[in-house]
Amino acid sequence: MAILPFDLVSGLGDLRVWAIWILPFAAALIIPAFGKVSKRSTGWVAVAFALASAISAVTLLPGALGNHEIHNQIPWISSIGIKAGVLADPLAVIMSNVVAWISFLIFVYSTGYMKGDKDLTRFFFWMAFFLGSMQLIVLSDNFLQLFFGWEGVGLASYALVGFWYKDKKKDHVGVEGRHVLGLMDYYSPTHSGMKAFIMTKVGDVMMLAGMFLIFAFAGTFGFRELTANTSWATAMAAQHLLIPAAVLLFGGAIGKSAQFPLNEWLLEAMTGPTAVSALIHAATMVKAGVFLVARLAPLFFALAAIGINMDQFFEIIAWVGAITALLLATQGMVHPEIKKVLAYSTGSQIGYMMMALGVAGLSKQFVDGYTAGFFHLISHAMFKASLFMAAGSILHIVGSRFMTDMGGLRKYMKKTYAFMWAAGLGLMGAPFITTGFWSKDAIFAAVYQSGNTWAIPIFAIAVITAVITAFYTTRMIGLVFFGNKSKHVEDMEKEGHHVHEASPSMWVPYGILAVLTIGVGVMGLAFEHQIHDLFVNYLGSTFGIKSSVETVAMGSQPLLGGFLEGVNPVALMASLAAFAIGFGLGYVFYIGRFVDPVKFVNSNIFFYALHKFFLNRWYLNALIYWGFVVAPLYVARGLYKYFENFVLEGFNVVPEKTMAGGARIMQATQTGVSQSYLYIFGVGILIVVFLLLI
C-alpha cells in the first residue's frame, strides 16, 4: 500500500540536499520553544541550524564541480501526478552555497546587531523561515514547489521589513516633510512591509499565470521534465503563447528582484533591521529573481534547437536589466541615507545580472553571458552583504541613517573603515584585485561580443552605470569616513556617547566577506574560468547548448604577457576607464573635498534640475502612488458615493434581497415545531421515491 513510508524514504535519496532547506525550517519551528526559555538562545539556535545547513550544502560542492547532478523525487499529490523533489545541479549547488554561507554570517552578525531587542524570538523565527524558503526555491525541481518557497520569501520579507511595527520615528525611511508631487516621501516600517508585499505580489500573480499556462500544455511543473520533452513548447509556440508565458514568468523575477517597473519597494524595504537588509540584498530575496531567470534561461534558449526563436524574451530581460541598472544607479548618487544608497546599488547591480542573462540568450555564446551574470551574482553577494553589515554597524553606533550625520569616522572605526573600503572597491570594480572588477568585466565582454543589434546601446548603458557606481560608492565612503565630525556626532559625544568600533560578533562576519572580496578578486580570472568551464559542461550535458572551446577570447590578443589571456580588450579598457572616472570624481568631491558638492550642484540650473530629478526618484515612485494608490482610492470613494449609494443601493437590490429572502425562507421553515418537521420528513420520503422513479 502506498501509504507505507518506504516509498517515501527511498525517494528521498540524498538526504543532504533535503537537509539544506529543511534544517532552517526546523529551526523556525523550534525557535519559539527556545524563546520561552531564553530569548538570547534563539539567535544561537538559528546560527547553529544555518551552519548545519551550510555544511550540508558544502558537502555537495565537489560533486557539483564535477558536473554531477542529484535529482530525487517523492510523490506529493500523485492523484494529479505532481511530485515533490530536489534538484541539485551545479547551478543550484553553487547558489545554495552562496545563500547558505552568507546567511550564516548574517545570522552571526544578527546576534550582535539585535542584542537587547524585545522581539528576538520573532526576529529569528522569520530569519530562519526566510533562509529555508530561499533554499527551497534554489533546490526545487519544479515550479510548484518553487512557488511555495517564493511565497515564503515574500511572507518573511513582509514580516521582517515591518519588523519594528511600532513605527517609531527612527525606524522610518525618507526625510520627514519632504514631498514629491504632493506625496510624502517618508515611510513607516509597516507601510513599507505592506508595500514590498503588494508590489512583489504583482509579479507573483504574473508568475503564477505563466506557471499554469505552461502546466496546461506540458502537464508537468518539473524543470527536467520540461527539458526532456519539448513538445509543449512547440504547441505553445504554434498558438503564440510561449513568449507571453515566458514573460509572465519573468514578471515574477521582476517583482522579486526589484527590477523596473516594480523596483520601488526595495528602497522602503530599508525600514527593516539592517541584518534583514543584508539578507534580502545579498543572499535571499532579490537574488531569487535572478536565480529564476538563470533556471529558466537555458531551458528557453535550448528551444532554438527545435526552431523556436525566443529572442523577444531575452531582449525584454536584457532591456529591463539595463534600464534598472541605470535608473537606480543615478538615484544612488544623490540620496543622503546610507542604507538607501546601498539599496539603489543592489537594484542596479541586479540589473547588471539580468542584463548579462538576457544578452546570453541573444548571443551565440550563451555560456559567456550566463557565466558573467552568475559570477556577478556571487561577487555581489559577498561585497553587498559586507557593505550592508558594515553600514549597519555604523548606524548602530552613530544612531542616524543619514550620511550627513556621520563624517570623519575613519579614526574611530578603523576595522570597519578598512573593510568598507575593501568591499566598496569590489562594488566600484577596482581593477585586478576585486571580484567586482572581474565579474563586471565579464558582463561588459559578454555584452560587447554578443553581436546583437542592441549590443552597443546596452554596452554604453553598462559602462555609464559603472562610472556612476564608482562615483556613488566613493561618495558614500567619503561622506561617512572622511572630513570632519558632523554636528550630530559632536552632540552625541557631548552627551557621553563615544563613537567606537563595533563588537566582534558584528565586525568578524563582514570582515570575512570583505577579505574574500579581495582574496577571490586577486584570483578572479582563474575563478571565472573555472565557473565558465563548469557551465560549459553543465549547459552542454543538460540542455544540449553547445559552446566552442575558444570562448572568452574571441579575437583578442594576449595582454600583459598572458596574464590577461582571454580578456576582451575593449571591455577591459571600458572597465578601467569607468572606474577611473567615477572614482576620480568621487575623490574630488568627497574625499579630497576640493569642490563643495552642494555649491557645485546649485551653481548650474542643469545640475540642480538633474539632482532634484534623481532625488525624487525620477518621479517614478510618486507616479506609481498616484496611479495605483491615490487615484484608485479617489475612484473608490467616488464610486461609493455616486454609484453604490445611488445605483446599487437605490435600484439594484435584487441580489441582496434574493439572498436575504432565501435565508429568511429557510429561517421561516425552521419553526421549531416538531409536528411540522415530521410532516416535512414525510413529504421528503415521497419526493425521494419520486426522484428515484424518474
Place this chain on the structure above:
Amino acid sequence: MIEFTSTPIMLTLILGAVGVLIPVINVARKEKGSSVYGVIALGALLAAIGFVVYQILTKHVTPSAIFSSNVLVDDTFGSFFAIAMLIVGIMTTVGSFNYMRGRANPAVYYSLILLSSIGMILIAYSTDLVMLFIAWELMSIPTYVLAGYLKKDPSSNEAAIKYFLFGALSSGIIIYGISIAYGLTGSTNIEQVIVGFSKLGPDMMPLAILAVGMFIAGFGFKIGLVPFHMWLPDAYEGSPPTIAALLAAGTKKAGFAAVLRVIIMGAIALNLHWAFALAVIAIVTMTVGNLAAIKQRNLTRMLAYSSIGQAGYILIGLSVAPISPIGIQASLFHILNHSVMKAAAFIAVAGIVTTLGVTHIEKIKGLGKRMPITALGLTISLLALAGVPPLNGFWSKLMLFGSAIDAGHTLSWAPYLAVAGVLNSALSLAYYGWIIRKMYFEEGESNKRLKEPKSVIAVMIFSIIFIVGIGVYPDPVIEFAKSAVPIMSGLPSIH
C-alpha cells in the same frame, strides 16, 4: 466465522470493556473529579486507533470494500471510517476535559461516548443489514442521552427530545426498508440482497426502489440531508457543544458509511438512475445549509447549518460514483477532512463556552486577542471548511468538484454539480469570513488575555497540524482513501 482478532471484534472489545468499566469505577471510587474518567476513555480510544493502524500496516486488513457472508468484515473501507470516527472520539474526549469539570456524572458521559463510538465503527464494518441496524442503534441511543446531558437546561432537553423523535422515526423507516428487502430477497446479507434485487422482475421493481428510498430517508436523517434535516440545527444547538462535535463529525460520517455500504453498492447493482436523485438532493442540501447559515447569530447553530452544507458536497462524490472513478475517493477524503475540521470548530466553540459562557456571534468580538489559540484553531478550521488552499479542505473539494466535471463526459448535467459546489463555497465564505472578522477585526469589550482551557488548546494544536499538514502533503491520505474505495467492477449487475 470472522476471526476473533479481526479489527471490528477487537475494537468492540477494547472500547466496550472500558466503556462498561468506567461507570463501575465511578461507583467504587469515593473521590470526586472528572478528569480520571476522561483519561481512561482517552486511553481506550488511543489503544483502539493504534490497533487499527497496526492492523493496516501489518496488512491484516483486506483492501477495498468487500462483501462477506459474515455479518462483519475486516476491510480497509471499515478501517478508514474507524480511523475517522476514532479521531473524532479522541477530539471530543480531550475537548471535554475542561468542559466537564464540575458537571454531573462525568463517568457516564465518557462511557456513552465510547459506546457510541463502537456503534459508529461497527456500521462501517457491517455486511449485514441487521448487524448494520444494531450498530446504528448502538451509535444512536447513547447520543440521545448525551444530547440531553444538561438536564436542567430546557434547550438541551428539547434537543434530546427532537433528536430522539426523529431518530425513532428514522429507525422505523430503516427497519421498514430492511423488511421490504428481506421480503423480496429472503436474506438480510447485503450481498445477497443486492444479488436478489438484480434478479427481480419488473413488477417487483417499484418495491425495491421503495426500499432504497427508505434507506435514503433513514440514513439521510443522520447525515442531515434536506429535507430530513429539520431536527438537526435544534439538536446541535441545544446539546453540549462537545456532543455537537460528536454528532456533526462522528455520527454524521457513520451515516455516510451506511449510505456507501447499502445504497451506493445496491444502487449500482440495480443499475438505477439514482445519480440524478442524489444530485438533486446534494444541490438542495448544500444550498439550504449555506443559505440558512448566513442568517444565524449563534455559533453552534451556524456550524450546524454549515455541516448540512458540507453533507451536500460529500454527496456530489457519491452521486457521480458509478461514472467517475474518483467520486467515492473524493467523498471519503472529504469525510475524513470534514470530521477533523468540524470537530475542531465545535471544540473551539466548547472552549469559548467554557471560558466566556457565550455562543452569540456578537459576543466573540476581539477573541483573537483574548483567546488567541482557540481563535486561530477556529479560523483555520473555518478556512478549511470553506476550502481555502493550501488547507486540507481545498484538496478534497477540488477532488469532489473534479469528479463532477470528470463525470460530465457521460452525464451532461454533472458539471453543474461542480458549479453549484463552487458557488456554495463562495456563499459559505460569507459567514465563515464573518466569524473570522468578528474575532480579529472588531474590538471586543476587553483585550485582556484569558486563560484558555488546556484540553481545548491541545485539540486546536492537533487540528491545526492535521489541517495544514494534510493541506501541504495530502498524498498519503488520498492514497489511503483510494485503497478504501469499493471496486465497482466486482459488483453484480443486471446486464
